[in-house]
Amino acid sequence: MKVSKECVGCGQCAAYCAFDAIIIFGRAAMNENCTGCGECVKYCPISAIMEII
């Protein structure tokens, strides 16, 4: 998953991540737990997360 510079760090994606794969500190960053499932994308209020194709 790719997080754009629009990310503000609200943490919504992290709360809905089933793999505990998102670290929030001013912005979101995926750790090695990320499976690329893409569930976080729909929880981002400003469309700042994109799947890497």
Add this chain to the structure above:
Amino acid sequence: MKTVIIGAGLGGLLAGAKLTKAGYDVEIFERLPFIGGRFTNLPYKGFKLSTGALHMIPHGSRGPLAQMLREVGAHVTIIDSNPMAVIRKSNDEIIAFHDFRNELSLTEQVKLGTVLAYSLKFKPRSDLSFRDWVLKYFDDEFLFKLADSFCGWSLSLKAKDVPAREMLEIIDNMYLYKGSGIPLGGCSAVTDALSGIIRSNGGRIHTQSYVERIIIDNDVATGVIVGKKTIDADIVISDIGHFETSRLYECMDLEYLNKISNVKPSKGIKICLSSDEPLIGHSGVFFTPYAQRINGINEVTNADPSLAPPGKHLVMSHQAIITDDLEAEINLGLLDIAQLFPGKKYEALLIQSYSNGWPVNRASSGSDNGNRTPVENLYIVGDGAKGKGGIEVEGVALGVRNAMAQIGVS
């Protein structure tokens, strides 16, 4: 009358509840998978955190939001905080909020009463900031720090960035409605109750539905396009702020565009803490005027233990963002917490920040542009169109009341 509402945040839901109750046919489109926007619960590690606002209603059970909930028949239990708020002094002593006057000299106390009474009656000129208003009459470090702490906590702004007029409207409302309360069940108790009312009144709420365009015909809103489908409407209400709304149609009013693009959103950081023992011990606001960054803290589990797993407390701090270095701002906040609660065991659960496209308030307090747009039958509600003197969600409720008056719904 068919009404389409863009966004199922608090503003959209309040408008939807008022309109369905008045017999309007309402359809709400929300782009996220859940409703409530920045005023609902965020489940996290067994805690009920919040998507945006703290689990708090600034004027509690007597305020504009509570009043509107009662009007539409939304049942929410609001536990008024007692004490309403306390202040942590520079020597670590904690005093009740209303006793802040005792920290001033006798002369200053008398002066404060007179100046406040005068300024509430004759509002200062509109370009005077709250800080400059305080500075005009007082030379007192405690008052400056308290002003910043209060403005930071309630508006995510420094006192220098709040118009004195807006702050005096807020003080007026504090006398009128009194202090804060906690919605039992957290923010989602409010937004879920509203969606229940809307649905039982025949309204429809669609999640994961993105409005692509607002259809305008001869400067009149006639509907929206959602997923290539046209939905006709007599009224369109947008809960996404003036600017974002203006991008959904071809706005030709340059004066309006100029005005709304100059509006600055307010930005802040919320640190959510888990603790085995209470750090504060009541559900009122804990103002921290002498902290470097943290403006205030509350411990909602004293009012509603269900917001944390059994035996745990949920504590949330709030700070306005002062510089552009967000990571440094967060670190200063964490340092403040460590210094405020030495020797206490707690854990930072989640640190949430809000700015730019997903801010604390789309229009910082005092810079709201009302509910109207250059397009007939297109109205704005929510935190981009708050009513005067309304702190956060109280401002949203006052803004919705203004919009309803313009539509003709009491």
